[in-house]
Amino acid sequence: xxxxxxxxxxxxxxxxIPDVIWQTIAQEFADLPDVAQATRIIVRLLLxxxxxxxxxxxxxxxxxxxxxxxxxxxxxxxxxxVAIAQLLGAxxxxxxxxxxxxxxxxxxxxxxxxxxxxxxxxxxxxxLTTAAGIWFTAAIGVAVGAGEESTAMICTLLAxxxxxxxxxxxxxKITPNPREGDDRH
Numbered sequence: 001x002x003x004x005x006x007x008x009x010x011x012x013x014x015x016x017i018p019d020v021i022w023q024t025i026a027q028e029f030a031d032l033p034d035v036a037q038a039t040r041i042i043v044r045l046l047l048x049x050x051x052x053x054x055x056x057x058x059x060x061x062x063x064x065x066x067x068x069x070x071x072x073x074x075x076x077x078x079x080x081x082v083a084i085a086q087l088l089g090a091x092x093x094x095x096x097x098x099x100x101x102x103x104x105x106x107x108x109x110x111x112x113x114x115x116x117x118x119x120x121x122x123x124x125x126x127x128l129t130t131a132a133g134i135w136f137t138a139a140i141g142v143a144v145g146a147g148e149e150s151t152a153m154i155c156t157l158l159a160x161x162x163x164x165x166x167x168x169x170x171x172x173k174i175t176p177n178p179r180e181g182d183d184r185h
Contacts, residue, residue, distance in 0.1 A: 031087065040147075041083060048072075048079035048144040051156040052137045058163050059133055066113055066130050071137045074109070078102050078141025086146070099142050106138040133163070 015023070032038040052075025053068055060067030085098040110131030117124050136159055143152035 037087075041087075044079055044083055044144050044147070044149075045076055047149055047152070048075040048141045051075055051140050051144065051152055054156055055133055055137050055140075055159055055163070058160060059130065064130050065127070066134055070134065074106060074134055074137045075141035075144070078106070078138040079145030082142050082145030095146070102138055102142055103135075106135055110134045129163075133159070 032041065049072045052071040052073070055075075056066070056068035056071025059071065081098050081102050082095060085095045090098070113127040113130040113134065115126045117126065136155070140152045140155050140159075143149075143155065
């Protein structure tokens with residue numbers, strides 16, 4: 001038996017069972033030491049959800065497979081991984097490894113959105129913009145999780161600009177192949 005559990009069992013023998021349960025629950029939620037830290041985490045996760053949701057709404061409104069919920073969850077998940085590393089006191093190089101893990105993991109998620117098809121002997125690739133959008137949404141989530149909210153907001157605006165304006169500009173110059181399911185907009 002471990003000495004700390006022995007000490008806690010003797011202390012808990014004098015406390016009532018509901019008191020012990022309450023103290024245990026309070027200890028489990030002690031990772032947020034104060035209201036400021038709890039507020040910081042809530043604000044970061046809500047901002048990640050909003051920014052990811054903006055990109056997801058744009059994709060969903062165009063009928064793309066990865067939409068609002070997917071982008072919100074990718075941004076929030078990415079922000080959570082980085083925030084947890086920071087809360088645990090990770091140094092910059094350790095947080096960098098967490099970011100690398102997020103990028104690799106989201107790369108697999110994005111790869112699932114890319115489809116390669118062939119018709120009449122010609123090969124077409126569909127879903128690259130969706131995959132890139134998921135990847136970029138993760139980067140926005142990482143920025144929010146790291147406390148770089150302004151950077152994340154600027155990145156979101158630029159991504160929306162790319163998704164909305166570039167197809168409009170290139171519409172006259174590029175004729176999409178109707179069999180391809182054009183993913184440029």
